[in-house]
Amino acid sequence: LTARGIAVYLEDADPDAAHTAASLGAGTTDEPSEPVDLAIVAVPPALVGTVLADCQRRGLARSYTDVASVKAGPRAEAVALGCDTAHYIGGHPMAGREQSGPLAARADLFEGRPWVLTPTADTTTETLNAALELVALCGAMPVVMDAGAHDRAVALVSHAPQLFSSLVAARLEHADETAVRLAGQGVRDVTRIAASDPRMWLDILSANAGVVADVLEELAVDLNTAVGALRSLAGDEETGRRKGTDGIESVMRRGNNGQARIPGKHGAPPTRYETVVVAIGDQPGELGRLFREAARAGVNIEDVAIDHSAGRQVGLVQLSIAPTATHQLVSALVERGWDVRD
Ligand SMILES: NC(=O)c1ccc[n+]([C@@H]2O[C@H](COP(=O)([O-])OP(=O)(O)OC[C@H]3O[C@@H](n4cnc5c(N)ncnc54)[C@H](O)[C@@H]3O)[C@@H](O)[C@H]2O)c1
């Protein structure tokens, strides 16, 4: 927001958090001299109602929104606390990180991401417009939804996946070191969000517990079917083995179909990117140098993942790029002496 010339006033129960954010260029810790256009309540979900009530009592802004990962509970609390709901609109940017705090912030976090807004019949046009402007300034795409529908949707696409990631990672807690050392990109992809803050997620999951439990129950049925298929595959009997093969094939195909439905950037249809793997030395500045080479070659990097080989001073960088740009990037990198892997 500051990069787009918007005056941002930061306030946090932890003054260090606000000062750190200010020093990173997110805004100022000075108090505004008059009510601002929009106050963004970015606190844990269970605190949204009380913080909103407090901000409104202080007359901080003309309109208010929040960013909590659940929407029905915070709204009910705001209503119960007697908040001015006409000038409050629930919000939820569908982007985030497994790390919290100002040091984990990124200016481009919301670019191209859905940002849910949950207006109600009494929401004023001024408040809806202020929230829409915020979403546009952050480069996100507004999605207007009812709070309950939002909570059911995120149970499926965010809350249950978080628990699943944690459960997969929990298998590693007491695993043999020799096994954990072999971790490759697959398990890293599946468990990245298992590093998330447990207190924050307890708060989120408590506010959406029943719906998330429904999703996990359905998953549990699928898990049992997969276990049955694997047991049949492990047996000697031919019919059983065929049944097992069918079962696992069905899991994999259904997974392919579900994964293919996940939208690409800016809500575009899912895109298939080509991956170019480059080995880089484990030293400062290497990644920046590689990105500059891609820019010189005129190739847009759509996504990036790094696989650090255990015990080796190299990392394998996987650059996801448009398939049509593969030749251009590979030849530019090879020409400039980079170690491009097949
Ligand atoms: N982290 C994510 O991926 C993500 C993504 C989308 C939405 N959200 C939502 O954003 C909100 C904040 O999450 P976060 O990850 O930024 O957490 P965070 O811990 O980084 O930030 C929360 C901040 O709220 C402050 N705070 C707590 N009580 C307060 C109070 N009474 N008054 C003022 N400040 C107070 C804390 O000191 C902390 O700095 C949550 O509602 C979360 O559901 C998080």
Ligand SMILES: O=C(O)C(=O)C[C@]1(C(=O)O)C=C[C@@H](O)C=C1
């Ligand atoms: O990608 C991550 O690390 C996230 O935490 C993102 C994520 C998500 O599940 O997509 C997590 C919770 C928020 O409510 C919104 C976004």
